[in-house]
Amino acid sequence: MNNITIKDIANALGISNSTVSRALRDSHEISEDTKAKVIAYAKAVNYHPNPIAQSLRENKSYSIGVIVPEIANNYFSEVINGIDSVASQHDYHVVIYQTHESYEREISTIQHVLSRKADGLIISLSLETNDYSHIHSAMEDNFPIIFFDRVPPIENCYKVVSDNYEGAYKATKHMIEKGKKRIAHITSPPVLSITKERLAGYKAALKDNNIEVDDQLIKYCGFEPKDAFVVIDELIKNQKPDSIFVCSDRLALNCLEAIKNNPSEESKDLGLIGYTNLKTANLLYTPLSTIRQPAFEMGEKAAELLIKVLKSKNQIVDFETIILKNELIIR
Amino acid sequence: MNNITIKDIANALGISNSTVSRALRDSHEISEDTKAKVIAYAKAVNYHPNPIAQSLRENKSYSIGVIVPEIANNYFSEVINGIDSVASQHDYHVVIYQTHESYEREISTIQHVLSRKADGLIISLSLETNDYSHIHSAMEDNFPIIFFDRVPPIENCYKVVSDNYEGAYKATKHMIEKGKKRIAHITSPPVLSITKERLAGYKAALKDNNIEVDDQLIKYCGFEPKDAFVVIDELIKNQKPDSIFVCSDRLALNCLEAIKNNPSEESKDLGLIGYTNLKTANLLYTPLSTIRQPAFEMGEKAAELLIKVLKSKNQIVDFETIILKNELIIR
DNA sequence: TTGTATGCGTTATCAA
DNA sequence: TTGATAACGCATACAA
Numbered sequence: 001m002n003n004i005t006i007k008d009i010a011n012a013l014g015i016s017n018s019t020v021s022r023a024l025r026d027s028h029e030i031s032e033d034t035k036a037k038v039i040a041y042a043k044a045v046n047y048h049p050n051p052i053a054q055s056l057r058e059n060k061s062y063s064i065g066v067i068v069p070e071i072a073n074n075y076f077s078e079v080i081n082g083i084d085s086v087a088s089q090h091d092y093h094v095v096i097y098q099t100h101e102s103y104e105r106e107i108s109t110i111q112h113v114l115s116r117k118a119d120g121l122i123i124s125l126s127l128e129t130n131d132y133s134h135i136h137s138a139m140e141d142n143f144p145i146i147f148f149d150r151v152p153p154i155e156n157c158y159k160v161v162s163d164n165y166e167g168a169y170k171a172t173k174h175m176i177e178k179g180k181k182r183i184a185h186i187t188s189p190p191v192l193s194i195t196k197e198r199l200a201g202y203k204a205a206l207k208d209n210n211i212e213v214d215d216q217l218i219k220y221c222g223f224e225p226k227d228a229f230v231v232i233d234e235l236i237k238n239q240k241p242d243s244i245f246v247c248s249d250r251l252a253l254n255c256l257e258a259i260k261n262n263p264s265e266e267s268k269d270l271g272l273i274g275y276t277n278l279k280t281a282n283l284l285y286t287p288l289s290t291i292r293q294p295a296f297e298m299g300e301k302a303a304e305l306l307i308k309v310l311k312s313k314n315q316i317v318d319f320e321t322i323i324l325k326n327e328l329i330i331r
Numbered sequence: 332m333n334n335i336t337i338k339d340i341a342n343a344l345g346i347s348n349s350t351v352s353r354a355l356r357d358s359h360e361i362s363e364d365t366k367a368k369v370i371a372y373a374k375a376v377n378y379h380p381n382p383i384a385q386s387l388r389e390n391k392s393y394s395i396g397v398i399v400p401e402i403a404n405n406y407f408s409e410v411i412n413g414i415d416s417v418a419s420q421h422d423y424h425v426v427i428y429q430t431h432e433s434y435e436r437e438i439s440t441i442q443h444v445l446s447r448k449a450d451g452l453i454i455s456l457s458l459e460t461n462d463y464s465h466i467h468s469a470m471e472d473n474f475p476i477i478f479f480d481r482v483p484p485i486e487n488c489y490k491v492v493s494d495n496y497e498g499a500y501k502a503t504k505h506m507i508e509k510g511k512k513r514i515a516h517i518t519s520p521p522v523l524s525i526t527k528e529r530l531a532g533y534k535a536a537l538k539d540n541n542i543e544v545d546d547q548l549i550k551y552c553g554f555e556p557k558d559a560f561v562v563i564d565e566l567i568k569n570q571k572p573d574s575i576f577v578c579s580d581r582l583a584l585n586c587l588e589a590i591k592n593n594p595s596e597e598s599k600d601l602g603l604i605g606y607t608n609l610k611t612a613n614l615l616y617t618p619l620s621t622i623r624q625p626a627f628e629m630g631e632k633a634a635e636l637l638i639k640v641l642k643s644k645n646q647i648v649d650f651e652t653i654i655l656k657n658e659l660i661i662r
Numbered sequence: 663t664t665g666t667a668t669g670c671g672t673t674a675t676c677a678a
Numbered sequence: 679t680t681g682a683t684a685a686c687g688c689a690t691a692c693a694a
Contacts, residue, residue: 072411
């Protein structure tokens with residue numbers, strides 16, 4: 001490997017390390033003459049500063065940790081895409097971790113990010129997380145954290161979310177406008193911020209249209225295929241909905257599968273709408289209208305916010321919650 | 332942030348840095364007594380070694396670079412998942428980069444990985460790459476690289492691939508067994524290794540079943556939706572295939588879309604089979620049998636191989652090509 | 663068994 | 679304008 005150091009350049013040119021260092025950083029206290037010489041030589045030998053040494057010196061790693069529940073999920077991989085596009089522009093690199101929805105892994109992963117000296121963290125919480133002391137302790141140490149999508153119930157922090165209330169409201173309203181009366185709501189576990197917000201939007205849309213909220217039609221559902229199967233089965237058999245509003249990519253997939261594998265008269269004319277970023281939503285066996293989150297843009301915003309915080313390390317950047325609009329795609 | 336260093340521990344306990352360092356590394360030349368004291372204190376103050384300092388010292392970063400064309404692609408995100416699962420077990424962290432199929436970005440990204448001092452690289456080549464000098468020069472520097480999926484035409488290197496020939500053969504044979512005679516083949520640009528191998532498998536299956544290869548039925552197709560549209564249109568109008576074998580996730584998506592948006596008598600009974608890892612293949616509007624690559628496992632293997640190379644830095648690990656079987660899923 | 667001193671590559675302070 | 683030197687945190691060769 002090419003391991004030219006400042007020292008090598010200094011020796012070759014018969015000048016001192018510090019002169020070389022300063023010349024490379026274009027310091028004003030170095031003569032144009034030596035500057036030119038140093039830069040030319042550095043280029044000739046293809047010198048690159050050792051970022052690890054720089055990190056040690058500056059106590060910065062120029063890396064940002066990204067923690068998501070699952071990489072192999074459309075929504076999250078699109079967010080990561082957005083984060084990467086901004087981070088790489090600013091010469092930060094992105095280090096990715098997944099929790100696989102485990103609280104334990106979330107704790108250890110955050111530890112890892114901290115001990116690896118990432119400059120900051122962008123995170124969407126795991127499904128299991130309902131205690132936030134690990135978050136608080138990281139925040140108390142002034143470690144910059146941007147939360148996105150699944151955010152903690154903490155006031156003073158940076159958040160990037162989509163307008164879940166509004167998205168769910170729009171989805172539900174759309175179903176109502178299509179003449180649906182018994183709109184079931186299958187959603188993620190109640191601990192998640194997104195679950196609560198979407199549920200509220202769903203309920204509000206019903207109320208505003210004088211449809212009574214029937215708690216039997218609201219089902220919290222785990223992410224295992226069998227969970228969806230049980231829920232769908234119970235729902236269709238006993239509750240006779242005329243439509244279903246499914247939240248989250250994983251749930252949408254599982255529910256569609258459950259319905260497909262267990263077709264019935266009732267399930268035939270079921271109106272479906274999903275809160276999902278599935279790329280294949282328009283190609284499915286049954287039309288799936290969707291509320292689509294601006295995943296890529298959320299990643300961009302999160303990264304921009306984090307970098308803003310990092311670059312202004314001395315001044316305080318006000319805590320801020322960025323809320324992005326969802327898109328209703330009718331199919 | 333918690334910035335306890337070895338020095339702090341040494342001062343607190345009134346012993347020297349080196350004793351602390353050795354005690355923490357469980358050196359045999361330190362008494363059990365002091366070892367215990369040091370470890371207890373380190374734990375009490377929540378000491379974590381600074382990995383950047385360690386990296387500088389050991390000239391290792393414990394990070395592995397991963398370069399893929401697109402993160403937000405099922406296949407690649409599953410591979411990354413597999414890489415992550417192995418890497419994190421071995422305390423390596425995964426730094427992700429994407430080329431967006433650009434040769435330029437591939438070059439600059441590799442440069443970046445090198446200058447960032449990643450310990451090794453796992454990469455799938457971009458679509459545009461048809462010159463391999465950047466690869467050669469990295470390899471000449473003895474930088475450990477594992478190629479996967481889209482590998483370069485270089486003999487002496489580490490590769491993890493799936494058996495594309497066999498996969499395409501199986502797919503084609505399956506279509507033949509279903510009675511199809513005019514099986515079109517829509518595939519990625521010819522520069523890619525996977526393209527050539529799959530094409531060979533396709534042709535072999537035809538020949539073995541006494542079906543003449545018709546070059547008009549073989550279409551190379553770019554990854555833009557309109558590319559697929561043009562290809563599908565020409566194919567159906569002029570070539571009248573009775574089935575299509577589509578390679579790659581992106582192409583499958585685009586082709587399905589093109590067919591759906593432009594339905595015709597001919598396209599109605601078209602048999603479709605895809606070389607894809609789409610999670611929704613069983614939920615599509617038209618049954619899509621698939622050849623599924625063991626993406627997660629490919630990631631695992633690639634990471635295992637890389638870590639093997641890294642850990643045995645002195646002995647030479649023989650160049651090796653790992654070939655994994657694909658799965659034919661009939662729908 | 664423990665301590666002293668040095669170096670990894672860089673930047674910055676202080677002198678010259 | 680340049681150079682000598684220390685420091686970032688850690689690990690180790692060499693001394694004691």
